[in-house]
Amino acid sequence: MSVTAAQGFRAAGVTAGLKDSGKPDVALVVNDGPSSAAAAVFTSNRCQANPVIWSRETIKGGTARAVVLNSGGANCYTGAEGFATTHRTAEVAAERLGIGAVDxxxxxxxxxxxxxxxxxxxxxVEAAVAALSAEGGTDAATAIMTTDTVSKQAARSVGGWTVGGMAKGAGMLAPALATMLVVITTDADLSSADLDAALRRATARTFDRLDSDGCQSTNDTVLLMASGASGASPDVEEFTTALTEVCQDLALQLLADAEGADHEIAIETINAASEADALSVGREVARSNLFKTAIFGKDPNWGRILASVGTSDAVFDPADLDVAINGVWVCRDSGVGESIDLVDLTPRHVTVTIDLKSGDAAATVWTNDLTHAYVHENSAYST
Amino acid sequence: MSVTAAQGFRAAGVTAGLKDSGKPDVALVVNDGPSSAAAAVFTSNRCQANPVIWSRETIKGGTARAVVLNSGGANCYTGAEGFATTHRTAEVAAERLGIGAVDxxxxxxxxxxxxxxxxxxxxxVEAAVAALSAEGGTDAATAIMTTDTVSKQAARSVGGWTVGGMAKGAGMLAPALATMLVVITTDADLSSADLDAALRRATARTFDRLDSDGCQSTNDTVLLMASGASGASPDVEEFTTALTEVCQDLALQLLADAEGADHEIAIETINAASEADALSVGREVARSNLFKTAIFGKDPNWGRILASVGTSDAVFDPADLDVAINGVWVCRDSGVGESIDLVDLTPRHVTVTIDLKSGDAAATVWTNDLTHAYVHENSAYST
Structure with missing residues (x-):
């Protein structure tokens, strides 16, 4: 059920003392091969943390033999000295593992x-190398937690091969720019080019559609490592499907653990002229503080949804939009529809459906509500 | 100090009973001429309220003799029936005033x-016509209030002519998509083309740079009416300057009355390659919930500012940014600068300065902090 679900991987999580709480804070995942093919996607924020600058460069060769992850400090906006720390982290791990730092x-x-x-x-880092184990997945998943209340792990086995992963974070809901870090492992044997293509497709449909609070981290990383230890070389489509399932599983775990959130909200945009249009509409609604506070207040305020749709450049007729909340079509033809009294916003899960009546494409974006607890967590924490 | 500060205007504010509170809810401003030149700008939201659809069409002729404003209902997403109500509102006022409905x-x-x-x-509306007075400015400004705690009025006299105005709203901070409505009057004699150009320049530098919560109303309107009653035909540049001052005065009154806000925040972006770049950076920061909650928590968290700057496409070197909060340069060269302990975030007014080191353009965007009171107001209100 984690990064050690697939054959060929060992992992560890230890306590280095970076956190005042004394909880585990250094994780290590090692790929023992025979393959070391890898791919990664990083935050699109132009202001990036030192580990992202390092990892983005070193992954370009298409291989990785290990990943060191620490909680207890983002090493972001720490200049040349901070970059040297990232470099030494890689060097120390590499030396103990008998590999190169760029791996x-x-x-x-x-x-x-x-x-x-x-x-x-x-x-x-040295202690983590010493603690490596084929059963170390959960320890690693625990050591990367910051304000997460539970560790996030997932796995899928298809035929003779497995994809497993771990994640931390809650979109950007966690305080002080806490981050989404994801490590996924597989014992399938695929080229780094195939891994890269599969990872980009899988993340575009999962993590990229999770928008807790519209804020983009400086440290976000999703790393995929393949050991080839199963000996199986699955079809890329088949692999992408399993990878997407694992990513989706982890993404929804992040959504469910988003700090301060009372509701998990799926925004489905249907009958769009294109998938890009559907995504554009979903993202606008997911970024509306007025919409998100209304859901917190259990108020099926469809007007706030239409007002957000109206800020998108998608194809639609502003006078001909339908909106359902939890299946009740409260807005028909951009006017009053079924009674809002029929909508029950007590459950944690909320589905908003927006019918653009302009085509046959669709997409779903996930977000959380905006609550007192969100404001509290993000104003009371740090400095 | 209001829409009746300029010669040639009468105004009124009456109680029609649209509000449960029994407070005044219908305002009327009439231009008695001799000129009836006018210009207006409206929300760029594609989902627009019926009064915006009506006013946008009827202003195209470049004249307006009167404006009716009601609080107690936005008449938005109310379909053909709602549009008919807007039309009848104009007809009733026109009939009593002896003018055309399209005026x-x-x-x-x-x-x-x-x-x-x-x-x-x-x-x-009929009662408002009967109550018209050259001293009715404050009554009108009061009748357009929704969740505003004070009425907003301003005026400037330059040489022999005057610009005055009233406003309601608080960006989009007010509950249930409450709106920014602004009426500005002048007794200067200018063509509708000159008024239009001046209004667009003035609003682009004032109301357009106010972003309380990133949410865009369906009803926003800024209307400018000129009576020419002073007989003065000022230079357009001179007029634009006075108009901009009145708009800025009203915009800062809206900012100061933003619901639930503890802080008024000026985000100054300096040394940008272009004014558009400076605006882009300011708007990204103004939309960051993490930044806005940090200011609420009196936390000079400059990392959240850099992370927002990093989502902009402006020209800058991510490794070479400076940030000051209330004059303390807490971030130098994208790293730690002066001690954050030097920053006092107790005062209501906060200035954030972002130095892009990429040119000599600058712009300021205004916003508020994100507070418990904001969440409360926008979750507990309506339905």
């Missing part, structure tokens, strides 16, 4: 604008 | 998705 990806999460304490971090 | 602009604000009660509204 080690690095991910960090936690507070930004502060240097990591190398006197704690680097011995922690 | 009457209409603005509405309040809850959306509900028809206005014509049995209350239309007698209210």
């Amino acid at each position: 080690v990806q690095v991910c960090s999460t936690g507070l930004i604008g502060r240097l990591l304490d190398e006197d704690k971090l680097l011995p922690g | 009457v602009q209409v603005c509405s604000t309040g809850l959306i998705g509900r028809l206005l009660d014509e049995d209350k509204l239309l007698p209210g």
Whole structure:
């Protein structure tokens, strides 16, 4: 059920002392091969953390043998000194593993604008190497948690091969720019080019459609490593399907653990002229604070939904939109539809359906409501 | 100090009974000429309220003799029946004033998705005509209030002519898509083309740079009417300057009255390659819930500012950004600068300065913090 579900991987999670809480804070996942093909996607934020700068460069060769992840500090906006810390993290892991530093990806999460304490971090990396185990997936998943209340893990086995993964974060709902970090492993044997294509397709339909609060992290990373240990070389389409399922599983776990959220909201846009249009509409609604506070208040305020749709450049007739909330078509032809009294917003799961009546494409974007707890978590935390 | 500060205008504010509170809810401003030149700007939201659809069409001739404004209902998403109500509002006012219906602009604000009660509204319009007075500016400004705690009025006299105005709303901070409505009057004698150009320049630098919560109303209207009663025909540049001052005065009154806000935040972007770049950066920061909750929490969290800057497509070097909060340069060269302990976020006014080091253009965007009171107001209100 995790990064060690697939053959050929060992993992560990240890306590280096980076967190004041004394909880585990350094994770390591190692690919023992025979293949070391890998691919990764990173935040599109132009202001990036040092581990992202390092990992983005070193993944270009299409291989990775290990990834070190630390919580307790994002190593972001820490300049040349912070980059040197990322480099030394990779070097220490590489030396102990007998591989090259450029084969080690690095991910960090936690507070930004502060240097990591190398006197704690680097011995922690050594301890993680010593603790590596084929049963270490859960330890690793636990060590990357920040404000997560549960660890997130998933796996799928198809025929003779497996895809498994772990994740931390809650979109950007966690305080102080906490981050989404995801490591996915597989024992399927695929080229790095195929892995890259599959990963981009899978993340575009899953993590990219999760928008908790519209804020983009500086550290987001999704890493995919393939050991080839199963000996199976699945069809790329088949692999992409399984990978997408694992990504979706993890994405919905992130949504469910979003800090301060009372509701998980699926925004389905249907009958759009294109998938891009459907996504555009969904993203606009997901970013509306007025919509998100209304859902928190259990108010089926469809006018706020239409007002958000109206800020999108998708193809539609503003006078001919239908909107359903939890299956009740409260807005018909951009006017009053079924009674809002029929809508029950007590359950945690909410589905908003927006019918653009302009084609046959569709897409779903997931978000959370905007609550007092969100404001509290993000105003009371840090400094 | 209001829409009756300029010569040639009368105004009124009466109680029609649209509001449960029994407070004034219908305002009327009449231009007695000799000129009836006018211009207006409206929300860019594609889903628009019926009064916006009416006013946008009827202003195309470049004249307006009167404007009726009602609070207590936005007449938005109310279909053909709602449009007929807007039309009848203009007809009733026109008949009593002895002018044409197309000379009457209409603005509405309040809850959306509900028809206005014509049995209350239309007698209210008649009562407003009967109550017209050259001293009626404050009554009109009061009658357009929704969740505003104070009426907003401003005026400037330059040489022999005057610009005055009234406004309601708080960006989009008010509940249930409450709206920004602004009426500005002048006794200067200018063509509708000159008024239009001046209004677009003035609003682009004032109301357009106010972003309380990133949400765009369906009803926003800024109307400018010129009576020419002063006999003065000022230079367009000179007029634009005075108009911009009045717009800025009203915009900052809206910011100060934004519901639930503890802080008024000016985001100054300096040394940008272009004014568009500076605006782009300011708008990204103004839309960051993480930044806005940090200011609420009196946390000078410059990392959240850099992370928002990083989502802009402006020209800058991500490794070479400076950020000051209330004059303290807490971030230098995208790293730690002066101590955040030097920043005092107790005062209501906050200035964030972002130095892009990429040119000599600058722009300021205004926003508010994201508070518990915002969530409360927007979740507990309506339905």
